[in-house]
Amino acid sequence: MSADHDSAAAPSTGSAAASGTPARPRTAYGKETWKAVAFLLSNLVTTLVGFVYAVVSVLLGVGLSVTVVGLPLLALGLGGARLLGRSERARARGLLGVAVREPSPLPRHDGFLGWLWSALKDPVAWRTQLYGLIRLPWGILTFTVTLVSLLVLWPLLPFASRLLASADRGMVRGLLSPSDELERRIAELETDRGVVVDTAAADLRRIERDLHDGAQARLVALAMGLGLAKEKLLDDPEAAAAMVDEAHGEVKLALQELRDLARGIHPAVLTDRGLGAALSSVSARCTVPVRVDVDLAERPAEAIEGIAYFTVSELLQNVSKHSRARSASVEVWRAGDRLMLQVRDDGTGGARLDGGTGLAGLGERLGAVDGVLVLDSPAGGPTTVTAELPWRGRGAGAR
Structure with a gap:
């Protein structure tokens, strides 16, 4: 078994020895090297364009900001910087193999002032302008070193191109890549x-x-x-x-x-007496007996309180209509800065978020306020629905 394993592990060596042809060594002047060289040589033009554009657009917009046209010109310049950033990302992807995503587009705003404010505070555009400003000396350096290596220091070309290209990759990722967490939250x-x-x-x-x-x-x-x-x-x-x-x-x-x-x-009992009384009231209208346990030392934000009430109300309606349960329970408590709700029934189970009982829509509404809906409903029951909402307390003036 050892001999078979060794022969299978290195078939190319055996083949080369049998034919008398030595294995071809990997050359340092491969396709990736020439792509890096192309990127470094093109740096001179792209960095010069980026530098001139950044200086002219920012100085012109800031210099004219005392006039009516100054800020709109600055906003338009930042919009153009986004286009330059897209071009640079495409160049880096094509020649350096940098896996960098495109940032999200600016959110749409109604009216001129909304567009203006959104454009002026665009972090993607400002980072692109910074990229253009700081890279002119680097572009001159990389062009010069690469050209000299091509003409005079040929043996050093692969090493120099890899080193310089690595620095370029770092700049692209640092300044032209979107912030993953920020972009995710925006989306x-x-x-x-x-x-x-x-x-x-x-x-x-x-x-x-x-x-x-x-x-x-x-x-x-x-x-x-x-x-x-x-x-x-x-x-x-x-x-x-x-x-x-x-x-x-x-x-x-x-x-x-x-x-x-x-x-x-919005039920008056919720406004006047809080979640405990309001949930006891809605539970009394359920077709099955419901035990309510609300353990809250203080009240959450009014909007969160309303969402919690209607969440439990809709879940108890599902219990009445679909569960065939004999009993149910509602529990509400606070865990850190989160409001926790749990509705449990001893029905037949088998509920699904896409099962037409409104749970999918309920989950979306909770998600809109950074809430979470978790369903556990095996066939045969029991069914447990847990909802988590931000607390966002009422402050000093709360009842």
């Missing part, structure tokens, strides 16, 4: 903003629909009934009295619908 916030806007629009449409189909329709019918009762008041007092009595019942129903709608927007 997340852009997505979260879209989720919040869509959720708010959906809530407004729901409120409008509930008002139109519920309380508004009932109030219209009430007005018509009272009008008919007024006409019959003299001719048929008994019929008018019956109509008024019916209208009185319609008023009670309309008021109840408005209360329910207001509770869906």
Whole structure:
């Protein structure tokens, strides 16, 4: 087995020895070396262009900033710097093999002032301008050393090109690469903003629909009934009295619908008494017995409190509609700077985030405020949904 292993491990050596042809050594003047040489020689032109552009655009914009056109010119110059940075990243990828991502585009802003402020505080553009300013001496140095190595110091060319190219890679990564954490947060916030806007629009449409189909329709019918009762008041007092009595019942129903709608927007008990009382109230409407345990020494931010309330409310609706459970529990506590919620039921399980029970949308809404939703629902149960929200306390003026 040892002999077989040795022969399999080095087939090329045996083949070369059998044919009498020596193995070809790796040359120092390969394709990667010539790509690095091309990059270093082109540094003279690109660094000269970057330096001139950075000096002219910044000085012109800053010098004219006392006028109306100064800051817009500076913003346009920074936008052009982004294009130069893209060109440099492409050159580094193609010739030096630097794996550097493109930064995220500037967020869209409505109006001129929004665009202007976004462009002026663009960190990607400012780092590109800095890259252009500091690289002119380096570009002259790399061009000179590489050219001399090509013409005079030929044996030193591979070593010199590798050394200089390594420094260039470091500059590209340091100044032209996007900040991974910052870019990730920008992308997340852009997505979260879209989720919040869509959720708010959906809530407004729901409120409008509930008002139109519920309380508004009932109030219209009430007005018509009272009008008919007024006409019959003299001719048929008994019929008018019956109509008024019916209208009185319609008023009670309309008021109840408005209360329910207001509770869906923000329940008064949550504002007045906090999560403990509000969750006890919503749990009492669940079709299965619910044990509520809220362990909070103080109240979180009002917006977080509202999100927590509606999260538990929607989860308990899922318990009522889908779980076939006999009992459920709600637990709320604080862990550091996070508000923790957990809703558990002893139902049949098998719930999924994409199962049409609204859990996917609930997870997106929590994510919009840096929250997390975790589902554990094996087939046969039990189901446990854990939500985590930022605390963001109310401050000294809190109730």
